[in-house]
Amino acid sequence: xxxxxxxxxxxxxxxxxxxxxxxxxxxxxxxxxxxxxxxxxxxxxxxxxxxxxxxxxxxxxxxxxxxxxxxxxxxxxxxxxxxxxxxxxxxxxxxxxxxxxxxxxxxxxxxxxxxxxxxxxxxxxxxxxxxxxxxxxxxxxxxxxxxxxxxxxxxxxxxxxxxxxxxxxxxxxxxxxxxxxxxxxxxxxxxxxxxxxxxxxxxxxxxxxxxxxxxxxxxxxxxxxxxxxxxxxxxxxxxxxxxxxxxxxxxxxxxxxxxxxxxxxxxxxxxxxxxxxxxxxxxxxxxxxxxxxxxxxxxxxxxxxxx
Numbered sequence: 596x597x598x599x600x601x602x603x604x605x606x607x608x609x610x611x612x613x614x615x616x617x618x619x620x621x622x623x624x625x626x627x628x629x630x631x632x633x634x635x636x637x638x639x640x641x642x643x644x645x646x647x648x649x650x651x652x653x654x655x656x657x658x659x660x661x662x663x664x665x666x667x668x669x670x671x672x673x674x675x676x677x678x679x680x681x682x683x684x685x686x687x688x689x690x691x692x693x694x695x696x697x698x699x700x701x702x703x704x705x706x707x708x709x710x711x712x713x714x715x716x717x718x719x720x721x722x723x724x725x726x727x728x729x730x731x732x733x734x735x736x737x738x739x740x741x742x743x744x745x746x747x748x749x750x751x752x753x754x755x756x757x758x759x760x761x762x763x764x765x766x767x768x769x770x771x772x773x774x775x776x777x778x779x780x781x782x783x784x785x786x787x788x789x790x791x792x793x794x795x796x797x798x799x800x801x802x803x804x805x806x807x808x809x810x811x812x813x814x815x816x817x818x819x820x821x822x823x824x825x826x827x828x829x830x831x832x833x834x835x836x837x838x839x840x841x842x843x844x845x846x847x848x849x850x851x852x853x854x855x856x857x858x859x860x861x862x863x864x865x866x867x868x869x870x871x872x873x874x875x876x877x878x879x880x881x882x883x884x885x886x887x888x889x890x891x892x893x894x895x896x897x898x899x900x901x902x
Contacts, residue, residue: 649690649691649692649694649695650691650692650694650697651688651692651693651694651697651698651701651716651752651785651827652692652698652701652703652750652751652752653701653752653784653785653827653828654752654754655751655752655754656751656752657749657750657751658726658749658750658751659726659747659748659749660725660726660727660728660747660748660749660750661726661727661728661745661746661747661748662705662707662727662728662729662730662735662738662739662745662746662747662748662750663727663728663729663730663735663744663745664729664730664731664732664734664735664736664741665687665729665730665731665732666731666732667679667685667717667718667731671717672685672687672717672718672719673687673693673696673699673717673718673719673805673806673807674696674699674700674716674717674718674806674807675778675806675807675808676699676700676717676778676780676807677765677844679717679731680715680717682733683731683733683734684712684713684714684715684731684733684734684737685714685715685716685717685718685730685731685734686703686705686714686715686716686717686718686728686729686730686731686734687716687717687718687719687720687723687728687729688716688718688719688720688723688728688729689719689720689723689724689725689726689727689728690719690721690723691725692725693716693719693720695803695805696803696804696805696806696807697785697786697803698716698785699716699717699807700715700716700779700780700781700782700783700785700786700807701715701716701752701753701782701783701784701785702714702715702716702752702753702756702783703716703728703750703751703752703753704750704751704752704753705728705730705734705738705748705749705750706738706748706749706750707735707738707739707746707747707748708738708739708740708746708747709737709738709739709740710737710738711738712730712734712737712738713753713756714730714731714734728748728750752784752785753783754784754828755783755784755828755830755852756783756784757852758781758783758850759781760781760846760850761781761834761846761847761848761849761850762779762780762781762782762824762832762834762846762847762849762850762851763779763780763781763844763845763846763847764777764778764779764780764822764834764837764844764845764847765777765778765780765842765843765844765845766837766838766839766840766841766842766843766845767808767841767842768841768842769841770839770841771814771839772814772815772816772817772818772839773813773814774810774811774812774813774814775791775801775810775811775814775815775820776804776808776809776810776811777789777791777801777808777809777820777822777837778807778808778809779809779822779824780844781846781850782824782826782850782851783826783850783851783852784826784827784828784830784851784852785826785827786803786824786825786826786827787825787826787827787829788800788801788824788825789801789803789809789822789823789824789825790822790823791809791811791815791820791821791822791823792815792820792821793815793816793817793818793819793820794816794818794819795816796815798821798823799811799815817839818837818838818839819835819836819837819838819839820835820837820838820839821833821834821835821836821837822834822835822837824851826851826852830851830852831851832847832849832850832851834847
C-alpha cells in the first residue's frame with residue numbers, strides 16, 4: 596500500500612515531475628561521453644600529441660624561454676636543406692613550433708644576456724618543450740657565454756627579413772613527371788602554401804611534408820614548371836622556368852618581400868643594400884627561373900591560430 600500523495604510506480608511524491616526512462620538513459624550517456632572526452636584529452640596530452648595550436652613563431656609575439664646549443668655539422672637538419680647557412684647561425688625548435696616543417700626557412704631574433712642574434716630555423720629539437728630552443732654553437736656564443744650551457748632568452752619572428760637573392764627551388768631526388776616534389780628556400784617568412792603547374796593545366800595545390808618538401812601526387816609532367824608561393828602574411832610570388840633537375844638549387848630573380856623592406860626585430864638591423872647585379876660568372880645552360888610578385892598583405896599572419 597502506498598502512502599497518500601505518492602506515485603505507486605516509483606514511490607516518489609506525485610507532485611514531482613517524473614523523469615522518463617529515456618531521459619535518464621540520455622543523461623547517463625551524456626555523462627559518459629563527457630568523461631570519455633575528458634580522458635581522451637588527458638591521454639592525448641600525456642601521450643605527447645601535437646597541440647591543436649601548433650604553429651611557427653610569427654607576427655609580433657615575443658616568446659620567453661631557454662636556449663641551449665648544438666652543432667649540426669654539414670647537415671641541413673630536419674628541414675632537408677643542402678647544408679647549414681653560410682654564417683652557421685641556425686636554430687632547432689620543439690615539435691609544436693617546428694610544426695611539422697612549417698617553420699623551416701623562417702628566421703627568429705633571439706636575445707640573451709650578451710645581445711641579439713638572427714637565426715634561421717633549420718631543425719627540430721626532439722627534447723625541447725614549447726619554449727625551449729636549440730641554437731647553433733656560433734649563434735649561442737653571440738648571446739651568452741658558452742660555459743653557461745643554457746641561457747634565458749626571449750625570441751620572436753623576424754618579419755620580412757632582407758635576404759640575398761630571390762626564392763630558390765630544389766627538386767627532390769626521385770621526383771619525376773609522375774611525382775612532383777620541390778623544396779622552397781630563401782623565403783624568410785614562414786610559408787602558408789605552394790601551388791605548381793606544368794606546361795598545361797592550372798595550378799595544383801602542393802602538400803607540405805614533414806621533411807620540408809611540397810609534393811603533388813600524380814606529377815605535373817616533365818616541366819618546366821611554374822610555382823606560386825605564399826607566406827603567412829599574404830606575400831605571394833610566382834616563379835617560372837623551374838626545371839626537372841633533381842638535387843640542384845635553382846635560383847629565381849625576385850623575393851617574396853623586397854630586400855628594401857625594413858625588418859622588424861628587437862634590435863636595430865643594418866639597412867638592406869640594393870640588389871647587386873648578376874655575377875659575371877658563366878651563365879647556366881638554360882635561363883634562370885623568374886618570379887613576379889603578385890600580391891602583398893599586411894603584417895598580421897593569415898588564418899593564425901587563436902589559442
